Amino acid sequence: MEGSQSVIQAMDILKTMIFLLVGGLTALWATWKLRIPDIAIYLILGIVLGPSVLGLFSVHPDSTMNQFLLIFGAATLLFEGGMSIQIGVLKRVIVSVINLATLGVIVTAAITAVATHFLLGLDWIYALLLAAVIASTDPATLVPVFRQVPIRDHVQQTVVTESAFNDATGAILTFSVLGIVMGSSAFSWGTALGGLLWQAFGGALIGTALAYAAAFGVSRFVWMKGVEPVLLPILIAGSYLAATDGVVALGAAAGLHVEAASGFMAVFCCGLVFGNGDALGCHVPEGDLDEMHSFLAHAALMLRMFIFLLLGSQVDFAVLGKYWLPALGVVAVFMLIARPATVVASCLPDRRAGWAKEDLLFMFWTRETGVIPAALAGFLSAALTARGKELAASADALQQTTGQALLQLGPMISSVTFMAILLTILVQATTTRWLAGKLGLLKEKQA
C-alpha cells in the first residue's frame, strides 16, 4: 500500500485501535481475576501501555481521534445509562434523586472548590471548574458493581439513577464555569441560572423529541425490522449535535443568537425516553429493544475501554508528582466531607422515601467517579491549552498571566480527576460488599 498520507494515517488509527482493544481485553481478564471494576484496570493499563511507561500507543489529548472518541464515547455511555433506568422504580425515590442530581452536585462542587482553593491555591473560579468536573458520579461503574453486589432496591436504584442524572448536571455546570474561565461570558447569577435552565430543559426537550420520533418509526415501520441498531448511533450523535451545533445553526438561520443547549442532557433524556417507551406513551416493541440493548452493550464496552485507556495514557506524571499531596487532600475532602454533606442535604428533606440511617451511611461511601469526569477533563485539557497558548502569546501582560494559568490548569484538572477516579473506584468499589454486609443491606439472604 504505497501512496498517500491519508492511508498511512488510517493505518495508524487501526494500529491504535488494536492496542486499545487488546489492552481492554487484558483488563477484562484482570477484572475477572481481581474482582475490581473494569475501568480501574483500564486506567492503570492505560498508564502502563501509554507514553509514560511502555509507549505502545500515544494519542494526543488535542487530536481529532481523541476528541471524537470522548464526545461519541461519553454520549454513548450516557445514552446507555438513560436506557437502563426503569421509570417505575424512579417514581418512588424521585425527590431524593432530583435533589442529589441538582442541589447535590452544587453542594459537592462548592465544598470541593473550597478545598481546592485552599489546598491547591487556585483562584476561586478555577477551583470551581476543577470541582465541577469531578462532581458527578458514574453509572458505567455503579451498574457493574451492583451486578456483583446486589443490595436493597430502594438504595441501589437511587444511587444508580442519581449517577445517570448528575452526569448531565455536572457537564452543564462545568461548561457554564468554563464559559466564564474562557472569557466568552461575563458572570452574572441571573444569566448563569437562565443558561443552566435553558441548557437542561432545551437539551431534555430535544432528546425527548428525537426519542419519540425514533420510537414511532420502530413501532410503525415494518421495514425497520432487524435494522433497529442503525438507529442507535443516529440517536446518540443526533441528539448531541441537535442540542449543540443544531440549535445554534437553526437560530442563526432565523437571524437569532441562540446558545447551545446541553448535548449530554439531550443524549441522556433520549436514552431514558427511548428505553422507557411504554411508561411514557412511546412504545418500542420488547424484542427490538432487546436487540438494541445487546448491540449497545457491546459497543459501549469498547468505547469504555477506549476512553479509560486513553485517560490513563494521558496522565501527566510530572504534574501529578508535583501536586500529589494537595490533590490527595482535595480528593479526601471530596470523598469524606463533600459526599456525606451532599447525601444529608439531598435525602433528609425527602420524608416520603423514608430513609434509614444505614441507607444514608451506605450512600456516604458510594460516589464512584468515572466516565463523564474523564471525558470532561479531556475536553477541558484541550480547550484550556488552546486558549492558554493564545493568551500567552498576547502582548498584554495580564492576558499573558491568565494564559500561563490556563496552561497549568488543564493538566492539573486531569491529574486531580485521575486521582478522584482511581481512589473512589479502587477504595470504594472494592469495599462495597463489606460495607453493605455490615449495614445489613445485602440482598443475598432473600435470594
Next chain:
Amino acid sequence: MEGSQSVIQAMDILKTMIFLLVGGLTALWATWKLRIPDIAIYLILGIVLGPSVLGLFSVHPDSTMNQFLLIFGAATLLFEGGMSIQIGVLKRVIVSVINLATLGVIVTAAITAVATHFLLGLDWIYALLLAAVIASTDPATLVPVFRQVPIRDHVQQTVVTESAFNDATGAILTFSVLGIVMGSSAFSWGTALGGLLWQAFGGALIGTALAYAAAFGVSRFVWMKGVEPVLLPILIAGSYLAATDGVVALGAAAGLHVEAASGFMAVFCCGLVFGNGDALGCHVPEGDLDEMHSFLAHAALMLRMFIFLLLGSQVDFAVLGKYWLPALGVVAVFMLIARPATVVASCLPDRRAGWAKEDLLFMFWTRETGVIPAALAGFLSAALTARGKELAASADALQQTTGQALLQLGPMISSVTFMAILLTILVQATTTRWLAGKLGLLKEKQA
C-alpha cells in the same frame, strides 16, 4: 464548546456520520419498497446527497476518514463473508470454486483488459489495472439477493463462495499490478507469480493463526463470556495489519526485506476459520458465535452504508460524462463475454460437480460487482492521484507524461467501477428471480 480545531473536526465527523446513517436508513426503506438490493440504493442516494447534487455531505477520497472507512469497512465485510460460509457445502463444489476464484479472476480481468485497451485507449498495464479492480464478485450483494430468491443449494453456494474467495484474489491482482504502475516494482512473470503466491498463502496463514488463537481463547477462558464481540474488531483489524505492516515490520526487525502479504486474504481466512470452528478443529461455542454474528451483522450493515454512500458521493460526473460510451462498452464486454467465458473455463473441467446447462447459464448472469471493487477504486484513486501529482511536478518530461496519465486514471477507474457496480446490480439482481424461474432453478416448489 469553544476551543480547539480538533473538537471542531470531531464534530464534523459526527455530522457526516449522521448524514450517512440517515441516508442509509432512507435507503433501507427504499430497498423494502422497491425490492432492489440495498447497495444500489446507497449508491444512487450517495450521488443525490453528495457534492454533485445536494451537497449535504462531502468526504474527500484522499481523507483519513475515507481511507479508514474503506480499509476497516472492506475488511469487516470480508470477515463477515468468511464467517458465513459453510465448509461442508464448500467441499462438494471446491474444484469449481477454486477455479472461479483464481483462473476465473484472471480470465475476467484479461478479457476486460482487452476491451478496456481498445475501447478506452488505455495502455495495457493501465487497462489491466482497471480490469483487475472490477474482476471480483460481491458476497455483500449476493447473500441478500439469495435470501429473497432461494435457488438450488448447489448453484447458490458456488456463486456465494466464489464471491467471497475472489475478493481476495481480485485485491491481490490489483495491488500486484498497482505496484508495477506506481513504479515500485519492475515486471517479471516469476516475481509476479511468487509475489501472488506469498500474498495469498502468507495472508491465509496469518488469518488462520489469529482465528485459532481467538477460538482457543473463546472456548477456554471463562472470563471472555459475554464480551466476545470485542474480539471481532481485534481479529478484523489485527489480521489485516499483521499481514500487511506487521510482516514488513517483523522482517525489518530481523534485518530482512519482507513484502506485505494480502491483508484482505488474511481477514477473509480469519473469518472463514473462526466461523467454521468445528469443521476445522477450532471450536467456538455455538451461543458465542450467534452473539458475534448478530453484532457483526449490524456493524457490517452500517459500514456497507458508509462505503457505498461515499462511493456514490465521490463519482466524478465530468469524467463519467466524458467516457460514458466506451465505459458502457467495457462493462458490456465484462458482463456478456468475460463472465460466460470465465464460468465455462472454470466449471467445465470440474466433472465431479456435474453441472447442468441451466446451472451454467444461471451463473453467466450472476456476477454482481460490489464492495471490494468500490473499496479498491477508492484506494487507487487516492494512491494514483498522490503519485500522479508527484510525477507531474517532476522536471523529467517522460515522468510528467506518466504523472498526467496517472491523474486521469484514478477518476476513470472510479467511474467504470461505478458503472459496473450499478449495471450489474440494477440489471442482474433485479432479474435473478425471473431467470431462475425460466431455468427451473427456483427452490420454492420444494419449500
